[in-house]
Every structure is written in C-alpha cells, then in structure tokens.
Amino acid sequence: MALILPQVAATTFLVSDSSLKLRQSLFIKTRNVNSFHKAVPSVFANFEPLNQQEFDCRRNVSPSCLENAGPAPKNLYTVNSPLTATIRNKIPISGDSPRKRQAYHIVLDHKGKLPLREGQNVGVMLPAKTSVLPDNAKEPRYFPCASSRYGDTFDGTTISLCVRPVPETISEFLCNSKEGDEIQLVGPTGEKLILGDDDDKATHIFVATGAGVAPFRAHLRRFFREYIPKFTFNGFAWLFHGVYNVESLDAYYREFQKYQVDYPKNFQYNIALSERISSNYWRKTYVQNIFEEHAESVFEKLVDEGAYIYFSGRKEMVTPIQNALMKVAEKKCKNWEKELAKLKNNNQWRDEVY
Structure with a gap:
C-alpha cells in the first residue's frame, strides 16, 4: 500500500x-x-x-554566537580526546511494535561543548569503562545529527540522533541505553x-x-x-x-x-x-x-x-x-x-x- x-x-x-x-x-x-x-x-x-x-x-534560540559566519567546525574531538556526553532522553519513533529494530530519537547533552552545522555528523564511542566490546563496537559509529545547531532544547546544549539497533554495535548500545548513561563523542565531521x-x-x-x-x-x-x-x-x-x-x-x-x-x-x-x-x-x-x-x-x-x-x-x-x-x-x-x-x-x- x-x-x-x-x-x-x-x-x-x-x-x-x-x-x-x-x-x-x-x-x-x-x-x-x-x-x-x-x-x-x-x-x-x-x-x-x-x-x-x-x-x-516558533521557538527562540540561543546562544547567538552559533550564528557566527565562517567554516563549519570539524574534528573538535577525536578518538584520543573525545567529549563525554550524557543521554538526556530516548523516544521511540516507530510505534509500539515489538520488532527488534525499533527506532529511537536519542537526545544527548553535551553542555554546549559541541558546536556544529546542520547536516554534519557526530561519531559515538562507548564509555571507556565498558568491559567487553564487540569487534563492531571498537571504532566510532557516525550518525547524522537530527537536530539543528541549537539542539532539541533550543539552547545549544544538546544534539539528537535517529538510531536503529544493529546487533553487537554502538547502535544497539544506544537503543538499549537509559537516561543518564554516558557516551563519548568525536567530531563533528562531514560537509556534504x-x-x-x-x-x-x-x-x-x-x-x-x-x-x-x-x-x-x-x-x-x-x-x-x-x-x-x-x-x-x-x-x-x-x-x-x-x-x-x-x-x-x-x-x-x-x-x-x-x-x-x-x-x-x-x-x-x-x-x-x-x-x-x-x-x-x-x-x-x-x-x-x-x-x-x-x-x-x-x-x-x-x-x-x-x-x-x-x-x-x-x-x-x-x-x-x-x-x-x-x-x-x-x-x-x-x-x-x-x-x-x-x-x-x-x-x-x-x-x-x-
């Protein structure tokens, strides 16, 4: 249909x-x-x-400095020097089906430390304290941001991702996470x-x-x-x-x-x-x-x-x-x-x- x-x-x-x-x-x-x-x-x-x-x-946004002209920020955080962020919210966005590949809208709080432009990606790494990492979760997984530079909270302190779980990957970790869990971010990257x-x-x-x-x-x-x-x-x-x-x-x-x-x-x-x-x-x-x-x-x-x-x-x-x-x-x-x-x-x- x-x-x-x-x-x-x-x-x-x-x-x-x-x-x-x-x-x-x-x-x-x-x-x-x-x-x-x-x-x-x-x-x-x-x-x-x-x-x-x-x-x-329409919602007012801040801070105004995010409107400064210039090239898009790139690689502010790397694998060797990532940014720690916390999961602020996780919202199912594909109904109430028990399907294993339920999609989620995940809001991450970076406390205003990750400026970016609409259309850029961020890389997600698991917390350093994670004891066992599957091979598919040892490298950053890059996601396009689903929020503007002001985030879902309109104050420049968050970003959001649209994620479907893939077994034994960072995507699965994100979809199984809960509010307050920590992750590590790299980037932002991408200009296309x-x-x-x-x-x-x-x-x-x-x-x-x-x-x-x-x-x-x-x-x-x-x-x-x-x-x-x-x-x-x-x-x-x-x-x-x-x-x-x-x-x-x-x-x-x-x-x-x-x-x-x-x-x-x-x-x-x-x-x-x-x-x-x-x-x-x-x-x-x-x-x-x-x-x-x-x-x-x-x-x-x-x-x-x-x-x-x-x-x-x-x-x-x-x-x-x-x-x-x-x-x-x-x-x-x-x-x-x-x-x-x-x-x-x-x-x-x-x-x-x-």
Missing part, C-alpha cells in the same frame, strides 16, 4: 491499521494535521510526539549535507530513505521551527522521504506535515510507504518512484533555477533518480551527463549515501 502526498492543496492519505493485522484501510482527504490524527487514531495512538509543545509557534547556499531564498531538495531523513529534519527545524533574528527562510524546501512501513511513519512525520500545512509556499513533503499487506504479499513503493512523478519539476529547479539537491540514506535510490532526470533531459534535448557535471561542479548535487 502506498502513501503519497503529492500536493498540499489536495493531500491524499492512504494508511493501514498499525496493529499489523491490517484488517482494514482508511482513505482520508484533509489539509488539517490535527483532524488527520484524530481520524486515524489506530495509526498514531501509541506514538509519543516529538516536541509537540513547540508546534504552535550542509546547505550548499545560505541564501534565505534558495531552493533545497532533500531525498532520504528511512533514518537518512535525520539531517534534513535538522535543516527543516531551522527553516520553520526556530526563531532566529539573523535568519528567516524565504526559499523553498522539498522533501522526498521513503519509509519502510507504517511503523516508521512517525519518524518526524508530524513535524514535517505541520510544516507543510503552516508553510505551503515554502515546503512540500512527499512520502513513499512500503508495507506488508499479508503474509505472502508485499507492496513496495520506493522514494525514487515518488520522485519520478516530479522529475520534470525537479529538473527545472536544478538546471534552470539553480536549486540544490541532497541525498541521504540508501545509495540504491540514486541511480533510478538519475535515470528519471536523464529522461527529462532527453525530452528537453539536453545532455544529462553534462548537466550533472555542472551540478556537481557548482556543489548543487550533494550526497551522503551508503
């Missing part, structure tokens, strides 16, 4: 029962986020909202998913699979949830997001849908949902399938209007998306390879995939 949100003016939701028995489907057409959640409580009843209190207004242009009127196209949406959540919070005296976003952001099934639908879904309702001229949100319909039937809709429907519009924004495009998540999505854009180029009698080279040379094509 596919869930597609092509336009805010006529948004269509197709959602199945989150009990996984999938005995019925609901078909609803609405522009109001609150009424949508009330109409389909079977999907959202067991999700704990992320920062729900902030949805009514930092905005290619700080112009507040720029167009940014984000393409993500699963938890790869984390860095784009950071950008969107800065655009639409934080009140920053020196920055107001007047451009256009477009998010394409592929999720595994209905359980992972709430991984920042409420925030993104709220932005679409509040800022329809500045934000568009398209989501692809893959889901098991029965024991022997699986309907798969990938992010590239949704992207293909809008390839011509994206091509025009990239080639004619100077937009920036960013990829985060599974690398398998990139080739089909390039093929879709190549078909548009052929239709317009343009050479896609040359256009792609120009985009990369201008830093308009930015990816961090695996």
Whole structure:
C-alpha cells in the first residue's frame, strides 16, 4: 500500500491499521494535521510526539554566537580526546511494535561543548569503562545529527540522533541505553549535507530513505521551527522521504506535515510507504518512484533555477533518480551527463549515501 502526498492543496492519505493485522484501510482527504490524527487514531495512538509543545509557534534560540559566519567546525574531538556526553532522553519513533529494530530519537547533552552545522555528523564511542566490546563496537559509529545547531532544547546544549539497533554495535548500545548513561563523542565531521547556499531564498531538495531523513529534519527545524533574528527562510524546501512501513511513519512525520500545512509556499513533503499487506504479499513503493512523478519539476529547479539537491540514506535510490532526470533531459534535448557535471561542479548535487 502506498502513501503519497503529492500536493498540499489536495493531500491524499492512504494508511493501514498499525496493529499489523491490517484488517482494514482508511482513505482520508484533509489539509488539517490535527483532524488527520484524530481520524486515524489506530495509526498514531501509541506514538509519543516529538516536541509537540513547540508546534504552535516558533521557538527562540540561543546562544547567538552559533550564528557566527565562517567554516563549519570539524574534528573538535577525536578518538584520543573525545567529549563525554550524557543521554538526556530516548523516544521511540516507530510505534509500539515489538520488532527488534525499533527506532529511537536519542537526545544527548553535551553542555554546549559541541558546536556544529546542520547536516554534519557526530561519531559515538562507548564509555571507556565498558568491559567487553564487540569487534563492531571498537571504532566510532557516525550518525547524522537530527537536530539543528541549537539542539532539541533550543539552547545549544544538546544534539539528537535517529538510531536503529544493529546487533553487537554502538547502535544497539544506544537503543538499549537509559537516561543518564554516558557516551563519548568525536567530531563533528562531514560537509556534504550542509546547505550548499545560505541564501534565505534558495531552493533545497532533500531525498532520504528511512533514518537518512535525520539531517534534513535538522535543516527543516531551522527553516520553520526556530526563531532566529539573523535568519528567516524565504526559499523553498522539498522533501522526498521513503519509509519502510507504517511503523516508521512517525519518524518526524508530524513535524514535517505541520510544516507543510503552516508553510505551503515554502515546503512540500512527499512520502513513499512500503508495507506488508499479508503474509505472502508485499507492496513496495520506493522514494525514487515518488520522485519520478516530479522529475520534470525537479529538473527545472536544478538546471534552470539553480536549486540544490541532497541525498541521504540508501545509495540504491540514486541511480533510478538519475535515470528519471536523464529522461527529462532527453525530452528537453539536453545532455544529462553534462548537466550533472555542472551540478556537481557548482556543489548543487550533494550526497551522503551508503
């Protein structure tokens, strides 16, 4: 079953029962986020909202020095000299399923000692006192930050990560952790998913699979949830997001849908949902399938209007998306390879995939 949100003016939701028995489907057409959640409580009843209190207004942020111009900070902390942080909160963001790969939004308190830019990564190491380390947990595990430079607390003292457990790795340790546990951080690192242009009127196209949406959540919070005296976003952001099934639908879904309702001229949100319909039937809709429907519009924004495009998540999505854009180029009698080279040379094509 596919869930597609092509336009805010006529948004269509197709959602199945989150009990996984999938005995019925609901078909609803609405522009109001609150009424949508009330109409389909079977999907959202067991999700704990992320920062729900902030949805009514923008939040003031501090400290102002985080807006200082200059290059993004890099490698402030290393394996030999890490920063100790504590787990401040751990919120499940993929429903109440007993599945072993439950996703979590994890907030880390670094006491204001880890400045970074939206789109950067941080490395996580286990505490030095950890007695037994599996081979897969001896090196830092890098995660894209799901919060802006001001963190989930808007005061520059926290960062947040979107984590799924992988057995015998640092990811599993994080997902099994509790409030107050200590970890060690290295970094920040990475520049590929930092905005290619700080112009507040720029167009940014984000393409993500699963938890790869984390860095784009950071950008969107800065655009639409934080009140920053020196920055107001007047451009256009477009998010394409592929999720595994209905359980992972709430991984920042409420925030993104709220932005679409509040800022329809500045934000568009398209989501692809893959889901098991029965024991022997699986309907798969990938992010590239949704992207293909809008390839011509994206091509025009990239080639004619100077937009920036960013990829985060599974690398398998990139080739089909390039093929879709190549078909548009052929239709317009343009050479896609040359256009792609120009985009990369201008830093308009930015990816961090695996």
